Amino acid sequence: MHDLRMPRRSFAAMMIGGMLAAAPVSWAAAPPEAASCVACHGADGMGNAAAGYPRLAGLPAKYIADQLRYFADGTRNNAIMSGMAKPLSQAQIGVLATYYAGLKPSGKPAPMPAGAAASEGERLALRGDWDKGIPACIRCHGPGAVGVGENFPPLVGQSAAYIEAQIKAWKDGSRRGDPLGMMHTVALRMSDAQTQDVAQWLAAQPLLPVKTSKAQP
Numbered sequence: 283m284h285d286l287r288m289p290r291r292s293f294a295a296m297m298i299g300g301m302l303a304a305a306p307v308s309w310a311a312a313p314p315e316a317a318s319c320v321a322c323h324g325a326d327g328m329g330n331a332a333a334g335y336p337r338l339a340g341l342p343a344k345y346i347a348d349q350l351r352y353f354a355d356g357t358r359n360n361a362i363m364s365g366m367a368k369p370l371s372q373a374q375i376g377v378l379a380t381y382y383a384g385l386k387p388s389g390k391p392a393p394m395p396a397g398a399a400a401s402e403g404e405r406l407a408l409r410g411d412w413d414k415g416i417p418a419c420i421r422c423h424g425p426g427a428v429g430v431g432e433n434f435p436p437l438v439g440q441s442a443a444y445i446e447a448q449i450k451a452w453k454d455g456s457r458r459g460d461p462l463g464m465m466h467t468v469a470l471r472m473s474d475a476q477t478q479d480v481a482q483w484l485a486a487q488p489l490l491p492v493k494t495s496k497a498q499p
């Protein structure tokens with residue numbers, strides 16, 4: 283199994299790659315390519331928490347493009363998105379990735395559900411669980427889990443159900459393609475209770491603008 287403290291060099295290369303990426307730009311109007319995405323991901327790109335459609339607004343462009351290719355080639359297994367991604371050309375993927383990366387995230391965090399183990403979720407997100415070899419989420423996803431560079435997407439602004447579903451997908455192998463298998467390794471070490479706690483905590487955090495520089499893992 284991967285030692286998550288080891289891949290320092292590749293890790294540093296990815297962080298630097300991210301810092302060199304262009305700052306998000308604001309688009310006045312959606313490109314025609316996005317017309318079929320709006321129904322699920324919303325005109326504001328913030329998705330639909332109740333339906334399990336994730337936020338795209340302000341995600342790193344490279345990350346969005348990678349995910350669209352993963353859905354198309356089955357690296358990431360999802361029937362809906364596979365159908366959406368397969369017909370897209372590389373040029374269309376580029377347009378969509380740039381557009382959604384440039385949208386400013388908006389909206390309010392979800393309320394913490396009654397009976398949620400908020401302190402457990404917070405501990406895992408901010409400090410990790412080193413007995414089980416789980417690093418803090420913010421180590422890679424940045425302070426406030428607002429994302430870092432092109433490889434580490436924000437977690438805030440995603441629904442608890444979506445976050446939970448992704449951890450489970452990495453566990454059962456239906457989501458792959460994560461650099462160095464980082465999330466697969468993290469997910470395998472998380473219990474179902476930890477997954478739920480941290481997902482509920484993250485979904486309830488304030489939505490901050492995505493930073494593409496300065497933040498350290």
Ligand code: HEC
Binds near residue numbers: 316
């Ligand atoms: C019918 C609803 C639907 C439509 C239409 C749709 N999506 Fe999705 N999208 C989803 C769902 C559901 C997921 C979560 C899939 C999963 O759990 O792996 C998703 C996930 C994604 C992701 C991954 C986000 C992340 O945080 O990893 C991207 C990128 C994406 N969609 C882009 C698009 C684009 C671009 C379009 C238009 C070409 C589009 N989607 C159209 C439902 C939809």
Ligand code: HEC
Binds near residue numbers: 286420423445468
């Ligand atoms: C060692 C670095 C690392 C750590 C620690 C880490 N992540 Fe990740 N995470 C990643 C990377 C890299 C990706 C992007 C995967 C990809 O590109 O497919 C990711 C993606 C995700 C996603 C998918 C987001 C989306 O929009 O689909 C979720 C959810 C997630 N991580 C949750 C967590 C949680 C919860 C923790 C803490 C328990 C955590 N991560 C800790 C590296 C890490």
